[in-house]
Amino acid sequence: MDSRELLSMGDVSKRSGYAASALRFYESEGLISATRTPGGRRQFERNVLRRLAFIRAASNIGLTLDEVREELDRLPAGRVPNRADWQRITRHWRGRLDDQIAALERLRDGLDSCIGCGCLSLQRCQMTNSGDWMATTDAAPGAANLPALLRRPHQFR
Amino acid sequence: MDSRELLSMGDVSKRSGYAASALRFYESEGLISATRTPGGRRQFERNVLRRLAFIRAASNIGLTLDEVREELDRLPAGRVPNRADWQRITRHWRGRLDDQIAALERLRDGLDSCIGCGCLSLQRCQMTNSGDWMATTDAAPGAANLPALLRRPHQFR
DNA sequence: CCTTGATCTCAAGTTAACTTTAACTTTAAC
DNA sequence: GTTAAAGTTAAAGTTAACTTGAGATCAAGG
Numbered sequence: 001m002d003s004r005e006l007l008s009m010g011d012v013s014k015r016s017g018y019a020a021s022a023l024r025f026y027e028s029e030g031l032i033s034a035t036r037t038p039g040g041r042r043q044f045e046r047n048v049l050r051r052l053a054f055i056r057a058a059s060n061i062g063l064t065l066d067e068v069r070e071e072l073d074r075l076p077a078g079r080v081p082n083r084a085d086w087q088r089i090t091r092h093w094r095g096r097l098d099d100q101i102a103a104l105e106r107l108r109d110g111l112d113s114c115i116g117c118g119c120l121s122l123q124r125c126q127m128t129n130s131g132d133w134m135a136t137t138d139a140a141p142g143a144a145n146l147p148a149l150l151r152r153p154h155q156f157r
Numbered sequence: 158m159d160s161r162e163l164l165s166m167g168d169v170s171k172r173s174g175y176a177a178s179a180l181r182f183y184e185s186e187g188l189i190s191a192t193r194t195p196g197g198r199r200q201f202e203r204n205v206l207r208r209l210a211f212i213r214a215a216s217n218i219g220l221t222l223d224e225v226r227e228e229l230d231r232l233p234a235g236r237v238p239n240r241a242d243w244q245r246i247t248r249h250w251r252g253r254l255d256d257q258i259a260a261l262e263r264l265r266d267g268l269d270s271c272i273g274c275g276c277l278s279l280q281r282c283q284m285t286n287s288g289d290w291m292a293t294t295d296a297a298p299g300a301a302n303l304p305a306l307l308r309r310p311h312q313f314r
Numbered sequence: 315c316c317t318t319g320a321t322c323t324c325a326a327g328t329t330a331a332c333t334t335t336a337a338c339t340t341t342a343a344c
Numbered sequence: 345g346t347t348a349a350a351g352t353t354a355a356a357g358t359t360a361a362c363t364t365g366a367g368a369t370c371a372a373g374g
Contacts (some may be wrong), residue, residue: 010319020321021363029361039370061264090268097247097265101258107218108254128347150339166351177351178333186331196340198351222331 006035006043016052023052031055032067054077062100163192163200173209180209188212188226219257258287 013020023103026032027042032051034042058068071089075081170177183189184199190207191199208229215225228246232238 019363021269022361024322025362037370039321039372040323059361061268094265096262096269097268101261104254104258104261108251108258111218111251111254177334179331181352182332194340196351197353198340306338 005046007046007048008044009042012044012052014047015049017056018052026052026055029065030071031065031072058093061096062098063093162203164203164205165201166199168203169201170211172206174213175209183209183212186222186226188222215250219255220250220253264276 007015009020009023012018016023018026023032023042027034032044032048032055034044034048037043054072055068058071059065063071071092075128076085164172166177166180168177169175169180170295173180175183180189180199182272184191189201189212191205194200211229212225216222220228228249258273
């Protein structure tokens with residue numbers, strides 16, 4: 001552990017591409033860690049760059065920070081992640097991507113059938129997913145059952 | 158225009174599946190409109206249900222409310238949308254879906270090549286997209302150039 | 315010693331799309 | 345005439361992932 005290899009905030013920010021404010025935020029959230037100089041400034045170990053690359057990749061896949069934290073927590077404590085670790089994770093990510101792709105394709109197919117069927121009034125249209133909105137009965141409101149993965153994060157629902 | 162066919166807040170809420178608060182919000186945003194009773198309560202015309210189905214569908218596709226408003230504004234003013242209107246819109250939506258699917262597939266392919274290449278240390282990994290993060294030079298930080306459509310709405314970037 | 319630039323902390327702001335709360339008012343029913 | 349259900353407004357709250365701003369402090373160079 002040669003202590004001459006510690007990185008400053010500026011170093012890590014430049015090299016990771018993350019703003020200093022984001023790094024502070026990630027530290028406050030427990031996603032990364034840093035020691036302090038006597039004067040109170042952060043000193044990052046080199047491996048924080050690996051963690052940040054991991055975080056960047058996971059975010060690109062679409063994980064929330066909470067999920068990223070879980071993934072990071074499940075990584076081996078002391079050692080560097082090995083091939084098996086990495087494969088477990090990428091399999092998980094791949095599954096998520098496949099799900100998202102499948103959901104979008106279902107939507108697209110629904111749209112296509114909609115174009116073809118000529119339901120101009122949107123009655124019974126696959127895209128609206130509230131089958132009863134034109135009904136005269138007071139059935140329960142249709143569930144909003146479209147791909148959750150794709151929704152922009154709403155309030156609770 | 159027989160005035161006996163107006164719908165109350167509760168009617169529209171039940172039939173559209175939207176909460177009353179959402180309907181008030183949509184009205185305040187100019188997405189839907191309503192007249193008022195002498196007492197001040199909203200009276201919706203029946204065609205608001207069609208508009209709401211449209212809004213629901215567009216939201217499912219991933220449009221923001223601003224975009225939905227634009228689409229609605231571009232719909233014919235007086236007449237009911239015809240097949241050509243509907244086709245123009247669904248073509249637009251289909252294009253968006255295709256873009257999103259393509260972006261996800263690129264991500265998935267990147268992941269696959271990553272699994273295969275064994276770059277366990279995440280160096281030069283396709284998924285991180287900040288090619289220089291391990292470099293010793295102070296190059297500009299890598300652009301976050303992954304599919305914008307997929308990103309959860311961040312701050313500005 | 316002084317200036318400059320990098321950092322620090324803590325609180326508040328940002329965006330989207332609504333929801334929640336508080337305090338009333340209408341309307342319909344009994 | 346009273347009550348309960350449904351509706352109204354305006355303002356503030358919610359979530360995620362950070363950013364911005366204010367007001368210090370640190371560290372290095374001259």
